[in-house]
Amino acid sequence: xxxxxxxxxxxxxxxxxxxxxxxxxxxxxxxxxxxxxxxxxxxxxxxxxxxxxxxxxxxxxxxxxxxxxxxxxxxxxxxxxxxxxxxxxxxxxxxxxxxxxxxxxxxxxxxxxxxxxxxxxxxxxxxxxxxxxxxxxxxxxxxxxxxxxxxxxxxxxxxxxxxxxxxxxxxxxxxxxxxxxxxxxxxxxxxxxxxxxxxxxxxxxxxxxxxxxxxxxxxxxxxxxxxxxxxxxxxxxxxxxxxxxxxxxx
Numbered sequence: 001x002x003x004x005x006x007x008x009x010x011x012x013x014x015x016x017x018x019x020x021x022x023x024x025x026x027x028x029x030x031x032x033x034x035x036x037x038x039x040x041x042x043x044x045x046x047x048x049x050x051x052x053x054x055x056x057x058x059x060x061x062x063x064x065x066x067x068x069x070x071x072x073x074x075x076x077x078x079x080x081x082x083x084x085x086x087x088x089x090x091x092x093x094x095x096x097x098x099x100x101x102x103x104x105x106x107x108x109x110x111x112x113x114x115x116x117x118x119x120x121x122x123x124x125x126x127x128x129x130x131x132x133x134x135x136x137x138x139x140x141x142x143x144x145x146x147x148x149x150x151x152x153x154x155x156x157x158x159x160x161x162x163x164x165x166x167x168x169x170x171x172x173x174x175x176x177x178x179x180x181x182x183x184x185x186x187x188x189x190x191x192x193x194x195x196x197x198x199x200x201x202x203x204x205x206x207x208x209x210x211x212x213x214x215x216x217x218x219x220x221x222x223x224x225x226x227x228x229x230x231x232x233x234x235x236x237x238x239x240x241x242x243x244x245x246x247x248x249x250x
Contacts, residue, residue, distance in 0.1 A: 003116045004034035005190050007246035010220035011038075014227045016199055017235030023050030023106075024197050024240030025058040033070045036113040037062075038242040040126045042197040044172060045104035053091050053104040053174050060087040061110065073117055077185065080112055080119050084173070084181050091174025105175040109140060109195050113244070118188040121181050123173045126240070127201060129209070131192040136210035139186065143171040192245040196226075199237035203230040219243055 009028040015021070023043035030036050041058045043050025064083040071079065087108070095101045107124025120128055122140040130137050145168040146155065173179050192213055201209070204226060212226050223241050230239050 005036070005113065005188075005246040006034075007036075007244060008219040009036070009038075009242075009244040010218075010223040011242040012220075012223050012227060013238065013240040014199075014231065014235075016238050017231055019238050021048075021051055022238050023054055024199065024238040025054040025106075026195070026197075026240040026242045027058055027062055028242050028244055029062055029065055031065065031068060034115070035068075036244055037065050037110065038112075038128075038193060038195045038244055039108065039110045040195040040197055040240045040242050041109075041173075042107040042124065042126050042199075042238065042240060043104070044106060044169070045101070049101055049104035050106065052101060053095075053106040056091050056094065057087040057106050057108055057173055060090050061108075073114060073119075073185065076112065076114055077119055077183065080110065080121055081181065081183060084108065084110070084121060084123070085179065088173045088179040089177070092177055095174065103175070105172040107169070107197070108173045108181075111139070111193050111195060113188050113193070116188055118186050118193070119183060120186055121183045123171055123179060123181050124169050126195065126197045129194040129196075129206075131194065131210065131213045132189075133191075133214070136206055136213065138206075139184075141182065143182070144169055190246045192243070195242040197238060197240040199235075199239035200226060200230050200241060203233040203236060203239075219245055 011026040013024040025041045041054035043054035107126040109126040110121045112119040120139045125142040128139040
């Protein structure tokens with residue numbers, strides 16, 4: 001029998017302590033086939049743009065998941081690619097049609113757990129992490145100018161945090177008629193999965209994120225505590241978190 005994982009989850013966004021609007025969206029959903037979908041979107045384009053873009057994108061992806069059938073992994077990969085492209089088209093076409101939403105877009109990180117595999121998709125600089133009870137490991141690479149320069153050896157790791165263009169994205173959903181997504185298939189063995197916007201990881205170091213996930217608190221308490229920590233460290237941006245932890249059932 002295929003492995004299925006049951007567990008608990010939580011998702012939450014917060015405006016932070018600096019922004020005037022909340023452009024982050026987060027969600028976790030399950031279906032009758034034992035699959036789990038986590039999504040975080042961080043909107044861009046300013047008030048009334050970024051929040052609308054992120055909501056359009058996440059609503060479109062969740063609607064597609066609600067009607068998803070059971071299918072082999074290779075078809076699920078096609079399904080997720082199509083769901084992201086559909087969301088991209090919706091955001092782009094609305095921005096083209098309505099001048100109020102011109103230039104809006106959003107990041108989008110998604111993880112779909114199917115049995116003992118997971119699909120990890122990333123557009124932009126929101127992140128996915130895996131926590132196995134000991135180590136916190138990052139599953140995605142930020143699609144930013146500074147990340148590209150660092151990976152290609154043009155700048156040092158220290159320079160990444162001081163450059164003025166450190167928040168400039170090289171990829172986003174809804175900005176162009178079509179989007180490219182970094183989509184990987186990875187093994188899944190019941191680890192905890194955390195998705196977050198940059199409002200979390202820019203304000204809470206990864207060792208402190210790991211410490212928060214290592215407690216015996218409920219999933220919703222862990223998410224609430226991480227948001228509180230981000231705000232106590234400055235709350236420089238909106239914070240979006242989607243979190244899943246499992247109990248294994250075969």
